[in-house]
Amino acid sequence: MTIRPRRSVLYMPGSNTRAMEKAKTLPIDAVILDLEDSVAPDAKAEARKLVAATVKAGGFGRREVFVRVNGVDTPWFGEDFEAVVPARPDVILVPKVSSPDTLEMISQRLLDMHADARTRIWIMVETPLAIFGIRELAACATDSETRLGGFVMGTNDLAKETRVRLVPGRAPMTGWLADCVLAAHAYGLDIVDGVYNNLSDLEGFKRECLEGRDLGFDGKTLIHPNQVEPCNEVFSPSPEEVALARKIIATFDLPENSGKGVVQMDGRMVERLHAEMAKRTVAIAEAIGMA
Numbered sequence: 001m002t003i004r005p006r007r008s009v010l011y012m013p014g015s016n017t018r019a020m021e022k023a024k025t026l027p028i029d030a031v032i033l034d035l036e037d038s039v040a041p042d043a044k045a046e047a048r049k050l051v052a053a054t055v056k057a058g059g060f061g062r063r064e065v066f067v068r069v070n071g072v073d074t075p076w077f078g079e080d081f082e083a084v085v086p087a088r089p090d091v092i093l094v095p096k097v098s099s100p101d102t103l104e105m106i107s108q109r110l111l112d113m114h115a116d117a118r119t120r121i122w123i124m125v126e127t128p129l130a131i132f133g134i135r136e137l138a139a140c141a142t143d144s145e146t147r148l149g150g151f152v153m154g155t156n157d158l159a160k161e162t163r164v165r166l167v168p169g170r171a172p173m174t175g176w177l178a179d180c181v182l183a184a185h186a187y188g189l190d191i192v193d194g195v196y197n198n199l200s201d202l203e204g205f206k207r208e209c210l211e212g213r214d215l216g217f218d219g220k221t222l223i224h225p226n227q228v229e230p231c232n233e234v235f236s237p238s239p240e241e242v243a244l245a246r247k248i249i250a251t252f253d254l255p256e257n258s259g260k261g262v263v264q265m266d267g268r269m270v271e272r273l274h275a276e277m278a279k280r281t282v283a284i285a286e287a288i289g290m291a
């Protein structure tokens, strides 16, 4: 089983050369070089050039490289796309996508530009309409031409659009988050949780990481290097979980269990579905260098 870990996904403004260089030294799974909200209108053209050159130059190692372009309804989208696609990032992240039509338009554009086959499209889920239509958006993954690879939650924009408050525990939003996780995983997509704005509150941040992990997110988007370590810790399996996973796999590999769907192990029921989950845990551990 091959798995691409996406525990820690760090945003940085595409206008900030120092941050983009620093990202190459951080233990993150992915970077998002941002051309949208963190770049002021007057700085967009310069940032676009800088991001295209940074992606082309490479040096991010095993870290996956996302570029967040401006939304399709903005004056910058077309030029962002023209500059970023030839640079061949792993992912182009498109904000404020609310319907499959937009996704199809983006895919057609990639096709017309003969984009590198490995470049995927991810979308930010951050409008009320995207939440209403999340299943239809996720179902676009069944058409490989859309290149849809996953979702990133935009919890700040969701709060802005709905007037929901970003309170500890996120109770007002939990139903939406859970629906998005369900839709993503139903169609084999990865999904990454939104950001935690208070970068000096690491306790609150860790609590929100745990919340996201327990809801089924694959990782969390981050805004500052000090969030990386606690995030990786929460979204990595513990050594005990990996050891248990190996034991479950080994138990089902025993010749006497070959025909069994369920066995008893250390006083608990273990089914083949647990062996499948265990294989995923081990694959993640291997991918992050734990095993």
Ligand SMILES: CC(C)(COP(=O)(O)OP(=O)(O)OC[C@H]1O[C@@H](n2cnc3c(N)ncnc32)[C@H](O)[C@@H]1OP(=O)(O)O)[C@@H](O)C(=O)NCCC(=O)NCCSC(=O)C[C@H](O)C(=O)O
Pocket (backbone or CB within 6 Å): 010, 011, 012, 013, 018, 019, 020, 022, 023, 034, 037, 038, 124, 126, 153, 154, 155, 156, 157, 158, 194, 195, 222, 223, 224, 225
């Ligand atoms: C928030 C910040 C502006 C704070 O920056 P700064 O004041 O420079 O912080 P520090 O002095 O503590 O920085 C220490 C060193 O770390 C580097 N740094 C800081 N942030 C990053 C980063 N994100 N990536 C890489 N490196 C970073 C500094 O350069 C310092 O390095 P050094 O000098 O070598 O020691 C800043 O953290 C920041 O800009 N964060 C990202 C903001 C961003 O991208 N926002 C957009 C995404 S969030 C979003 O849009 C939400 C979504 O759409 C929604 O709707 O929810």
Ligand SMILES: [Mg+2]
Pocket (backbone or CB within 6 Å): 037, 095, 124, 126, 154, 155, 156, 157
């Ligand atoms: Mg947003």
